[in-house]
Amino acid sequence: xxxxxxxxxxxxLCIRLDSSARASLQEQIYGGIRDAILNGVIAPAxxxxxxxxxxxxxxxxxxxxxxAFDRLLAEGYLSPRRGSGTxxxxxxxxxxxxxxxxxYRGTHHRGQLNHPPLSRRGAVLASTSPxxxxxxxxxxxxxxxxxxxxxxxVRLWAQxxxxxxxxxxxxxxxxxxxxxxxxxxxxxxxxxxxxRGTTCEARQIVIVAGAQRGLxxxxxxxxxxxxxxWFEEPGYPxxxxxxxxxxxxxxxxxxxxxxxxxxxxxxxxSNARLSYVTPxxxxxxxxxxxxxxxxxxxxxxxxxxxxxxxxxxxxxxxxGTHPIPCLHGLDVDGRVIYIGSFSKTLFxxxxxxxxxxxxxxxxxxxxxxxxxxALAPALDQMVVAEFIAEGHYDRHLRRMRSAYRERLDALIDxxxxxxxxxxxxxxxxxxxxxxxDLEDADAETVCREALARGVEATPLSAYYSExxxxxxxLVLGFGTLRADDMVPGMERLAAAIEAARQR
Numbered sequence: 001x002x003x004x005x006x007x008x009x010x011x012x013l014c015i016r017l018d019s020s021a022r023a024s025l026q027e028q029i030y031g032g033i034r035d036a037i038l039n040g041v042i043a044p045a046x047x048x049x050x051x052x053x054x055x056x057x058x059x060x061x062x063x064x065x066x067x068a069f070d071r072l073l074a075e076g077y078l079s080p081r082r083g084s085g086t087x088x089x090x091x092x093x094x095x096x097x098x099x100x101x102x103x104y105r106g107t108h109h110r111g112q113l114n115h116p117p118l119s120r121r122g123a124v125l126a127s128t129s130p131x132x133x134x135x136x137x138x139x140x141x142x143x144x145x146x147x148x149x150x151x152x153x154v155r156l157w158a159q160x161x162x163x164x165x166x167x168x169x170x171x172x173x174x175x176x177x178x179x180x181x182x183x184x185x186x187x188x189x190x191x192x193x194x195x196r197g198t199t200c201e202a203r204q205i206v207i208v209a210g211a212q213r214g215l216x217x218x219x220x221x222x223x224x225x226x227x228x229x230w231f232e233e234p235g236y237p238x239x240x241x242x243x244x245x246x247x248x249x250x251x252x253x254x255x256x257x258x259x260x261x262x263x264x265x266x267x268x269x270s271n272a273r274l275s276y277v278t279p280x281x282x283x284x285x286x287x288x289x290x291x292x293x294x295x296x297x298x299x300x301x302x303x304x305x306x307x308x309x310x311x312x313x314x315x316x317x318x319x320g321t322h323p324i325p326c327l328h329g330l331d332v333d334g335r336v337i338y339i340g341s342f343s344k345t346l347f348x349x350x351x352x353x354x355x356x357x358x359x360x361x362x363x364x365x366x367x368x369x370x371x372x373x374a375l376a377p378a379l380d381q382m383v384v385a386e387f388i389a390e391g392h393y394d395r396h397l398r399r400m401r402s403a404y405r406e407r408l409d410a411l412i413d414x415x416x417x418x419x420x421x422x423x424x425x426x427x428x429x430x431x432x433x434x435x436x437d438l439e440d441a442d443a444e445t446v447c448r449e450a451l452a453r454g455v456e457a458t459p460l461s462a463y464y465s466e467x468x469x470x471x472x473x474l475v476l477g478f479g480t481l482r483a484d485d486m487v488p489g490m491e492r493l494a495a496a497i498e499a500a501r502q503r
Contacts, residue, residue: 017058025060029068037077037088046088048078124244135456139480141489142411143456144433146480147344148403156392157383164382176378178369179362180207180354184385188354191388192340196312197325200338200356206365209376211311211341211353212238217368218337218355219246222274222307230265230275234463234470236283239276239311248274252465255282259289262296270300274307279327280315281430284463284475288324288430297327301335308336314431316345316397317404321429334358342384344432344479345397352376352384404432410483411476414490422497423474432479435460438472441500446474449496455489457496 015032017025036042048054051069055062069086072078079089118126139146179185185202193199208214215238223229225247231240233252243250251272253265260277275297279289289297301308310327328338338356346352357365369375387393408428415423415436424437438446443459450457458475461467481489 015058017060026064026068026071029054029058029065030071033068033072034077037092042088044088044092045090047084048086048088050085121244121247125241135451135454141455141481141485141492142476142478143480144458144475144477145344146348146477147346147432148400148407148479149347150480150482151399151403152347153392153396157387160383160386161379164379164386168379172378172382176375176381178206178366178375179203180205180376181378181381181385183389184381185354187385187388188340191393192338192356195323196315196329197323198329198338198356200328204356204359204362206355206357206362206369207376207381208353208355208369210351211313211339211343212242213351214339214353214355215239215242215309215311216245217365218307218309218339219243219248219274221361221364221368223248227274228269228272230260230269230272230277231465232260232277232282233465234284234460235276236278236311237463239309243276250465255285255287257287259287259293260297262293262300266300271304272306274309275301276309276311277327278311278313280312280324283311283313284433284435284460286426286428286431286433286435289327294327294330298331298333298335302333306335309339310336311339313339313341314344317401317432318430319401319405319408319428324430328356334360337361345393345400346384346387350380350384352380404479406483407478407481407486408434410486411478411490414486418487418490418494419497420494422494422501433475433477436474436476438474438497441497442503443472443474445500445503446493446496449499450493453492453496455492455496457493 015029017028019025021028023031033042033048042048048069049057051062051065055065058065069078073080073086076089076092079087081087117123139149182202184207185205188205189200189202206214208217219229219242223243223246226249228251229243229248230253231243231250233254235252235255240250251265251269253268253275254261259279259282260275265272265275277289277297279294281288297308300306308327308331312326312328315324315326326338328336335358337358339353340356341353342350343353355365387396411434412425415425422439422441424439426435426437428434443461447457447459456477459470460473460475461470463475464470476493478486
């Protein structure tokens with residue numbers, strides 16, 4: 001529609017409606033009028049057509065136009081005058097942008113805005129690989145990092161939530177203890193000592209809003225900008241992001257069949273301030289760190305006055321092996337900070353983790369929690385505390401171990417039956433993913449072909465600082481997929497491998 005003005009009246013507005021657009025008709029009318037005001041197409045104090053006239057011109061409901069006008073009035077773009085109609089405000093809000101935000105999407109911009117560049121740290125963070133290649137939608141083969149959500153006891157969880165809501169106190173609605181709920185810290189301390197071969201007091205435990213939050217807190221607290229940190233090669237992208245955020249100088253240290261090569265780390269940076277490790281189940285290779293390497297790492301940390309950050313993810317799920325005590329249990333010098341999480345043992349969106357820190361780090365950690373609060377919700381903490389204390393947690397873990405053993409066996413069987421030797425799974429002793437070596441097909445090409453077929457596979461190279469040195473392999477999650485669905489998923493992956501071979 002063209003714009004015509006007569007005696008200060010905008011008798012018609014340039015509004016283009018698209019019934020197939022994602023924005024509603026109300027939003028399109030709101031955006032069209034707002035853009036015309038911001039661009040100066042409609043001058044201040046100009047009277048607009050009545051809602052009835054505009055609705056008739058556009059061939060839509062008057063209610064839709066009225067709702068758009070109401071929003072513009074509420075935001076200060078328009079001003080009503082009793083008996084005279086609706087006008088563009090004489091004085092627009094002072095903080096309005098000079099150009100409409102919607103124009104950023106215009107084809108003439110092509111996404112090239114005249115903004116300053118990201119900081120060097122921001123650019124590195126933006127380029128960090130995700131933990132796995134993902135499609136949208138529900139869990140599918142072979143998604144990384146997602147447990148068996150189909151087996152979670154939702155009804156029991158809801159009962160515990162309702163029970164806690166009925167008994168919640170006013171004090172529990174206030175800001176909580178920055179260390180976390182005392183009953184939960186008591187329950188975690190008891191569980192860790194019973195299952196992970198270490199000793200700790202509830203006072204050493206700090207509840208955090210997810211393991212990633214704990215990683216970031218520790219790295220910022222212990223590292224100055226430019227200080228050196230060892231990082232496993234290959235390694236977990238979330239830990240890399242935490243180190244980058246802290247401004248650390250990251251030194252990749254190779255991992256072999258015994259875990260982190262301590263001697264290699266010492267030869268590259270013997271004076272490092274911190275080492276991040278996943279000793280119970282190295283991410284992503286899955287190998288446990290040998291006792292000799294663990295002791296060597298602790299000796300180095302003691303001599304170098306360095307810290308060791310132990311991420312004990314997925315250690316609860318073992319297949320045919322005895323539990324491996326955590327590194328924290330061997331530490332006699334107070335060098336190891338333990339990170340645990342409920343994301344895999346319960347469900348990821350819970351975003352609940354914990355730290356076990358030496359006593360002298362407790363107050364600095366709590367100070368960080370107070371200064372930048374991102375505390376786990378008190379209700380979630382109460383429910384998890386009861387879930388553990390009443391024995392549901394241990395029963396759930398036993399059930400999950402059995403289910404994951406079945407799913408792992410189904411993965412191995414499906415690979416043997418379907419891939420004709422093109423895919424060779426490495427032994428899996430712990431955790432919820434497997435590493436598979438490829439023959440005669442490029443891993444990244446396979447992953448792209450797999451995504452096109454609705455299958456999520458991640459190239460092993462995604463976890464290397466120098467991907468060119470990575471083995472030609474895939475990382476496949478099996479926790480989220482039922483045993484019966486493993487063969488169809490593997491058939492699609494086999495088709496992706498064949499397509500990559502032809503390329």
